[in-house]
Amino acid sequence: MSKSFFLSLTLAGLxxxxxxxxxxxxxxxxxxxxPTQEAIEMDADPACKMQHSEDVFTEKVVVNGNGTLKNVxxxxxxxxxxxxxxLPTExxxxxxxxxxxxxxxxxxRAGQTLKIVNSDDTLHNVHGKTRTASLFNLAMPFKGLELEQKFDQADMVKFVCEVHPWMNAYAGVFNHPFFSVTGAEGTFELKNLPAGTYVIEAWHEKFGTTxxxxxxxxxxxxxxDFTLKAA
Structure with missing residues (x-):
């Protein structure tokens, strides 16, 4: 007698x-x-500028060739x-x-390890903060340094570097695994959802939410499909 196998996901003990x-x-x-993509001026730190042979632009607004948005x-x-x-182990x-x-x-995920790496031969500081609180501000003075952080609860966390003020990133911290970020085609996938009715939100750092x-x-x-408005 043949045996059948299936993958499973643990949800609330089921x-x-x-x-x-x-x-x-x-x-x-x-x-x-x-808006026009903004060029980044890195002359203040030669260790940054020497790594780029062409102009570098911010990623605040990236419109793909097909009219979709990246980084949503x-x-x-x-x-x-x-x-x-x-929680994921990785x-x-x-x-x-x-x-x-x-x-x-x-x-x-809230409780998942975030590994922060400095791959540059220069000083960075990683300042993680929410709208209401500074979570950590870590100096990373040399190439190859790795640090680890965890977030206790769901929130939106912004990362900046006061040494290089053009540097920023955002992390959505979630209590569940159902999230995705649009890439070069502007697409996303939320998979392994249990049956139900959901409110799905799209967040963009400049154009807000829908x-x-x-x-x-x-x-x-x-x-x-989502549509965000430029103005």
Whole structure:
């Protein structure tokens, strides 16, 4: 007699068959005329400037060739109730390379390890803060240094470097694994969702937020597209 195997996800003490979980995909478009990308002036630190043979631009607004937006954080805002989810064992990495943060926008779980790396041969300081509090301010004076941090609760965290004021990044901290960041095609995917009705939010550092509600049944694959306005 043959045996069947299935992948499962632990939600609030229950085993959920991933083959029955739902997936939400979509894209984020920009309506209106985007602002011109700002060039970064790195002359103040030769160790930064020497790493770039061409002009470097901020990642605050990046419009893809197909009219979609890069660096939009998509996540489940409401609908999960009191469900709990296991933490990933692998850390998320925030690198300082070329005197820029990589990635510029990312998600991390509350309680998950964030590994912060200095890949530059110059001094950086990593200042993590929310709208209401400074969380940490760490000096990273030499190349190859790695530090680790964790966030206790869901929030939006901004990272800056006072040594290089053009450097910034954002992390959405979540109590669940249902988040994604749009890339070069402006698309996202939220997978392994249990059946339910959810409010999905799209967040952009300049153009703000917009939400949509969607209901998914077991095994559903649905599409939700977002449009953010440039003005």
């Amino acid at each position: 085993l959920i068959d991933i083959s029955e979980a739902a997936t939400i995909t979509g894209k984020v478009s920009l309506e209106g005329i985007p 954080l998509i996540y489940v805002k409401e609908g999960l109730g009191d469900k709990t989810f296991p 850390p998320v990495t925030l690198d300082q390379k070329g005197c820029q943060y990589h990635p510029h926008i990312f998600g991390v 939400t949509q509600s969607i209901t998914v049944a077991e095994g559903d694959s649905k599409t939700v």
